[in-house]
Amino acid sequence: MIAKRFEFRHFRQRLGESVMQYMGMYQQLLQFAGGVLDTNTDLVHFFYKGLLPAIGGIVVTTEPKRLDRANEHSLVKEAYLIKHLEDGALRSVETQIEQRSERMSLQDM
Secondary structure (H helix, E strand, C coil), X not given: CHHHHHHHHHHHHHHCHHHHHHHHHHHHHHHHCCCCCCCHHHHHHXXXXXXXXXXXXXXXXXXXXXXXXXXXXXXXXXXXXXXXXXXXXHHHHHHHHHHHHHHHHHHHC
């Protein structure tokens, strides 16, 4: 468990705080779909192998398990790609989460 926490902290430090905000959004999306996002490996696998290709992004790191050993140039490209997805597809995902939350709370009434 301590190793997983360290890996997650290391991942956050390497890619920056803004990426973590997106990860929280993806975690919400997974929870709505019944999935669980609880380790660094799951996080990287879901993000690079699942979400990015689904919304037309390019996977920069070919092996997610080697992300923490990737060179600085790759990390810069990944962060750049993530930042520029914000205005398009990620906004759409965020809106869908909000709409679903509203529908669920209306159904509870």
